Amino acid sequence: EAGVTQSPTHLIKTRGQQATLRCSPISGHTSVYWYQQALGLGLQFLLWYDEGEERNRGNFPPRFSGRQFPNYSSELNVNALELEDSALYLCASSPRGVRDTDTQYFGPGTRLTVL
């Protein structure tokens, strides 16, 4: 069974640009989560999508946004990039949106560098 996949592996942008990161969940998983892993800050929750809807959002500004497509894949958009947005962005998926016991499985991440 294929795991969570993310693209691109690496992304280099300059300050003020927009970045788009993509995630494909494990087959049969309907929930997708985005996390940011910045140096010195650890893993922080960004967004949760389930069945095409945004279900929860972490403490990040509105320039972090995303969406989930009918095939359950997801896109994270970061507008007006700032230097401190440089981080590893991780996507995770879980099988259902309702049961709170479902565990999350992570992809390899997209490393975003903002110059």
Added chain:
Amino acid sequence: QKEVEQDPGPLSVPEGAIVSLNCTYSNSAFQYFMWYRQYSRKGPELLMYTYSSGNKEDGRFTAQVDKSSKYISLFIRDSQPSDSATYLCAMTRGIARQLTFGSGTQLTVLP
């Protein structure tokens, strides 16, 4: 104060040693507890998952939860060089679904 505190390490042990990794948390609303392993430049890999106080064993790994003390541990028996990685504790309140992570403990097992 962070909601989840994790022993920062780094931790270096000889091959075959028993490793103890620990986290404490402040919010009693956390119900589900996980341990992830993350190799350098990779995504976290789920190792253990538990939702009740007590011990859960899986091969060389034992997860321990003490909800009364708000304390969780991961024990690794007969540690191997391939166990060298960063170990992250994580927990969730349940319905809110997002995971709250500890800062991670970097473990090196020396051959």
